Amino acid sequence: MAVVTIPAGVADPAPEQARAWCEQLEAGDILYFPETPVPLDADDTSFLLGQQQTDSSLHKNIAYKPNIDKLSGFDAKTASPAAVERLHGIMRKYSQTVTAFLTRFLSPYQANWQLDYASFRPQEEQGRDLPLRRRNDLLHTDAFPTRPTHGARILRFFNNIHPARTRDWVVSDPFAETVRQFAPKEIAPQPGSVLGRAGKAAARAVGLGAAIPSLKRSPYDDFMMRFHNFLKENPRWQAECAKYPFQFPAGSSWMVYTDTVPHAVLAGQYALEQTFLVRPQAMVRPEVSPLRVLEEIAQARLA
Numbered sequence: 080m081a082v083v084t085i086p087a088g089v090a091d092p093a094p095e096q097a098r099a100w101c102e103q104l105e106a107g108d109i110l111y112f113p114e115t116p117v118p119l120d121a122d123d124t125s126f127l128l129g130q131q132q133t134d135s136s137l138h139k140n141i142a143y144k145p146n147i148d149k150l151s152g153f154d155a156k157t158a159s160p161a162a163v164e165r166l167h168g169i170m171r172k173y174s175q176t177v178t179a180f181l182t183r184f185l186s187p188y189q190a191n192w193q194l195d196y197a198s199f200r201p202q203e204e205q206g207r208d209l210p211l212r213r214r215n216d217l218l219h220t221d222a223f224p225t226r227p228t229h230g231a232r233i234l235r236f237f238n239n240i241h242p243a244r245t246r247d248w249v250v251s252d253p254f255a256e257t258v259r260q261f262a263p264k265e266i267a268p269q270p271g272s273v274l275g276r277a278g279k280a281a282a283r284a285v286g287l288g289a290a291i292p293s294l295k296r297s298p299y300d301d302f303m304m305r306f307h308n309f310l311k312e313n314p315r316w317q318a319e320c321a322k323y324p325f326q327f328p329a330g331s332s333w334m335v336y337t338d339t340v341p342h343a344v345l346a347g348q349y350a351l352e353q354t355f356l357v358r359p360q361a362m363v364r365p366e367v368s369p370l371r372v373l374e375e376i377a378q379a380r381l382a
């Protein structure tokens with residue numbers, strides 16, 4: 080796993096370079112921009128830095144859903160309509176700007192993705208009091224409880240908009256290496272069903288917990304959700320796994336496949352983020368995707 084520094088001013092890389100960066104992303108590297116390629120207006124930044132969240136247990140993030148142009152997560156009781164409108168406008172613009180940038184920067188994908196949520200993360204990450212499965216300071220790979228991807232990859236682009244402080248991450252070895260640290264037979268996803276009876280028993284036996292009710296999840300989604308919980312609930316792995324710390328400076332951006340790279344955020348405040356669900360057929364190295372890795376372990380199609 081590596082942090083790949085992208086030179087300033089590269090918006091339209093040559094096709095071979097763009098393809099190489101896609102390959103590195105897919106293999107579990109982080110692409111890091113010391114100076115963000117998608118800077119906010121100074122007054123928009125000031126506005127965001129002035130926002131206070133009132134209830135951390137209820138509002139983990141401000142979320143923006145670009146496909147329906149909807150903002151959620153703010154405290155409707157205390158926020159003024161004008162402030163909500165302003166925040167909405169900033170998030171809409173951020174989402175559009177990041178999307179336009181990545182459409183050119185990751186040209187091999189040809190925007191073959193589903194635009195997912197953007198978020199504003201105004202809270203201090205150090206010492207947050209969250210239920211274990213929602214903690215950000217425990218290493219985990221991402222999976223969304225309510226948004227199955229059916230094999231699409233979770234690509235996230237971040238901005239640290241804090242005026243001075245770093246955003247402190249630690250990451251571990253990519254999915255293919257991490258998942259193989261556990262007994263493959265026991266954690267293998269069960270093809271053709273959410274998890275068969277034997278699969279449920281095996282999952283409990285290795286601490287993967289009771290079956291999660293699955294609506295329209297594929298076996299792949301079911302596994303990825305379970306694996307997210309399994310990693311967070313595994314104190315031995317948390318303590319003993321390889322750890323690579325990285326502090327993203329104020330004003331920087333970075334992007335990473337967060338379903339692939341186990342990550343935790345230990346400290347930092349004020350970040351923006353846009354998520355893309357990149358379709359399997361867009362991958363330039365499909366063989367290293369979590370879907371393919373799991374299908375090889377399970378010897379079956381999972382999505």
Ligand SMILES: [Fe+2]
Nearest residue numbers: 219220221337
């Ligand atoms: Fe995460």
